Amino acid sequence: MIKSANIRWGVGFVMLASALTLTLFGMSQSQVASVNESHDEHEHSKHREYRSDKQGRMDYQQECGGCHLAYPARMLPAVSWATMMSNLSDHFGENAELPAPQVAIIARYLVTHSAQPGDRVLRRSTQTAPLRITELPYFIRQHDEIPMRMVKDNPEVGGFSNCNACHQNAATGDFDEDRVSIPGYGRQHF
Numbered sequence: 001m002i003k004s005a006n007i008r009w010g011v012g013f014v015m016l017a018s019a020l021t022l023t024l025f026g027m028s029q030s031q032v033a034s035v036n037e038s039h040d041e042h043e044h045s046k047h048r049e050y051r052s053d054k055q056g057r058m059d060y061q062q063e064c065g066g067c068h069l070a071y072p073a074r075m076l077p078a079v080s081w082a083t084m085m086s087n088l089s090d091h092f093g094e095n096a097e098l099p100a101p102q103v104a105i106i107a108r109y110l111v112t113h114s115a116q117p118g119d120r121v122l123r124r125s126t127q128t129a130p131l132r133i134t135e136l137p138y139f140i141r142q143h144d145e146i147p148m149r150m151v152k153d154n155p156e157v158g159g160f161s162n163c164n165a166c167h168q169n170a171a172t173g174d175f176d177e178d179r180v181s182i183p184g185y186g187r188q189h190f
């Protein structure tokens, strides 16, 4: 009897205390309810975000990985991806158009994972929206000692845009210079 009365009192006290706290912070019960709701809403939207990011990555690999490697998003800044995605009908001389919903989901994925100011891939880059990774000063510096006969004039490579010809693990985002092998020339050090 006494016990349950105590418990009831305890509950009442907690309620009073929280009511007081709420009053002090100028919040009504209905505002608290909506905070709790928006917490749930937040968890849901985080879950949705995760799912759409995963979907974005899958769509990106599927739709943009057919003609060439699905280049890592972190190799170009957000504004580059946004520019590129808004003009897919004229994509380096090709038509790479996609339905609008897919453009949106892929663009979102690319922008989310894009290079950020200060990242080493953007070092010394002066263009606001470079569309080619292969024209970034960082890229050029990493590759400027490789003779053209191993690249452009190499039928198994064809050009620097064909990353995975030399970086065999490029699809997993691995560009480590210790794991480069140039077709017909093998492992080279420059």
Ligand code: HEC
Residues within 6 Å of the ligand: 063, 064, 065, 066, 067, 068, 071, 084, 088, 091, 092, 094, 095, 096, 106, 131, 132, 133, 134, 135, 159, 160, 161, 162
């Ligand atoms: C129909 C074929 C095709 C499709 C599909 C395609 N691309 Fe391309 N992409 C090209 C060609 C061709 C080039 C130029 C390659 C070259 O110069 O050797 C290119 C170049 C690029 C480059 C610059 C590479 C460099 O040289 O640094 C990026 C980045 C790129 N594409 C992103 C995308 C994205 C994102 C998508 C999906 C929305 C996409 N591509 C879909 C054909 C395609």
Ligand code: HEC
Residues within 6 Å of the ligand: 075, 133, 134, 142, 143, 146, 150, 151, 157, 159, 160, 161, 162, 163, 164, 165, 166, 167, 175, 176, 177, 178, 180, 182, 188, 189, 190
């Ligand atoms: C012709 C072969 C070839 C192609 C094609 C090529 N690379 Fe490379 N890449 C190399 C070599 C070789 C090195 C190492 C250079 C050295 O020894 O300093 C390298 C180095 C790099 C590095 C620096 C790695 C490190 O450990 O610091 C990055 C990043 C890179 N490449 C990205 C790319 C990307 C992205 C593409 C496509 C857009 C690409 N590469 C295309 C041959 C190539």
